[in-house]
Amino acid sequence: MIAKIRNQEFWSGVRDEAPILLGVVPFGLLFGALAISAHLSSLAAQAMSSIIFAGSAQFIAAQLVGTGTSGLVILMVVFVVNLRHALYSASVAPHIRPLGTGWKLLLSYLLTDEAYAVTITHYNREGDSPYRHWYFLGAGLTLWSAWQASTAVGIFIGAQIPANWPLSFVLPLTFIALVVPALKDRAGVAAALVAGLVGLLAANFPYKTGLLAAALIGIVTGLLVEGRQK
Amino acid sequence: MNIWTIMIIGGLLTFATRLSFIFLLDRIKLPDWFRRGLRFVPVAVLSAIILPDLTSPTGTLFLNWRNPQLLAGIVAILVAWKTKNVILTILAGIATLVVFQVMLGI
Numbered sequence: 001m002i003a004k005i006r007n008q009e010f011w012s013g014v015r016d017e018a019p020i021l022l023g024v025v026p027f028g029l030l031f032g033a034l035a036i037s038a039h040l041s042s043l044a045a046q047a048m049s050s051i052i053f054a055g056s057a058q059f060i061a062a063q064l065v066g067t068g069t070s071g072l073v074i075l076m077v078v079f080v081v082n083l084r085h086a087l088y089s090a091s092v093a094p095h096i097r098p099l100g101t102g103w104k105l106l107l108s109y110l111l112t113d114e115a116y117a118v119t120i121t122h123y124n125r126e127g128d129s130p131y132r133h134w135y136f137l138g139a140g141l142t143l144w145s146a147w148q149a150s151t152a153v154g155i156f157i158g159a160q161i162p163a164n165w166p167l168s169f170v171l172p173l174t175f176i177a178l179v180v181p182a183l184k185d186r187a188g189v190a191a192a193l194v195a196g197l198v199g200l201l202a203a204n205f206p207y208k209t210g211l212l213a214a215a216l217i218g219i220v221t222g223l224l225v226e227g228r229q230k
Numbered sequence: 231m232n233i234w235t236i237m238i239i240g241g242l243l244t245f246a247t248r249l250s251f252i253f254l255l256d257r258i259k260l261p262d263w264f265r266r267g268l269r270f271v272p273v274a275v276l277s278a279i280i281l282p283d284l285t286s287p288t289g290t291l292f293l294n295w296r297n298p299q300l301l302a303g304i305v306a307i308l309v310a311w312k313t314k315n316v317i318l319t320i321l322a323g324i325a326t327l328v329v330f331q332v333m334l335g336i
Contacts, residue, residue: 078243166327173319222274
């Protein structure tokens with residue numbers, strides 16, 4: 001009986017995560033190909049997908065490694081970009097409180113944007129099955145497998161692309177495709193414009209520290225503009 | 231720092247962030263400005279990367295119509311704004327870049 005409920009939870013997690021893969025797989029392919037064009041080895045590119053396992057941070061890290069940014073700056077940017085996961089962590093924490101340490105470590109590793117979105121919806125539905133962490137596991141593992149596989153295929157494709165193709169320019173274009181639709185209000189636009197401008201003015205700061213300054217000033221600008229609108 | 235060091239520390243930092251509240255439970259409350267500020271993080275970081283990439287493709291500022299990256303970036307921004315489609319945005323940007331590079335004989 002228990003095994004049956006666990007199974008049901010696991011597979012409904014897999015099923016609910018599946019449609020999201022349509023949006024994830026192209027990014028995995030793209031990451032694999034771009035990491036190769038940024039001169040990462042195949043092994044390093046694949047390892048980044050399993051060790052960091054966070055799309056936007058991986059794209060940024062690959063781009064920065066390719067431009068010779070200092071390691072410390074890359075780490076700080078990765079940390080800041082991934083800080084949103086602390087929110088997800090806080091939000092699922094009460095639900096997985098009774099679980100053992102092993103489960104908590106495993107589910108934390110699998111706590112990506114896409115797994116969180118599906119899982120928290122499931123937790124917020126009525127019903128209080130004590131096996132809903134199996135749903136979390138199903139969703140998380142589905143996303144994980146798709147990310148690893150699409151990275152691998154992307155690495156393979158990237159290795160076939162001639163070196164004189166303007167592939168490195170795909171990275172800023174990908175970032176544009178991510179940022180522009182996310183600009184929904186004046187505060188967001190202000191954050192983007194100010195960060196971009198400071199990034200430009202501070203582009204020659206040593207070790208690309210200008211990037212950190214630009215991001216921080218952009219975030220503060222967003223907060224100030226948002227505060228004013230209220 | 232070598233790429234593997236960056237990856238391993240970066241991976242641990244990411245994992246620690248994801249584990250943070252699951253492990254600490256409700257012992258720490260996130261301040262409100264922190265929650266609100268997170269929304270601006272991706273937009274700010276990515277914009278700070280994009281703009282210099284477009285205006286200074288070789289490392290020095292090149293604000294000029296003869297800069298194909300800048301023109302391609304502007305086209306990509308318009309396409310992203312109109313279509314919200316990642317693939318179309320990338321294709322439009324690359325196509326514009328190639329066309330201008332050929333026209334300017336680069």
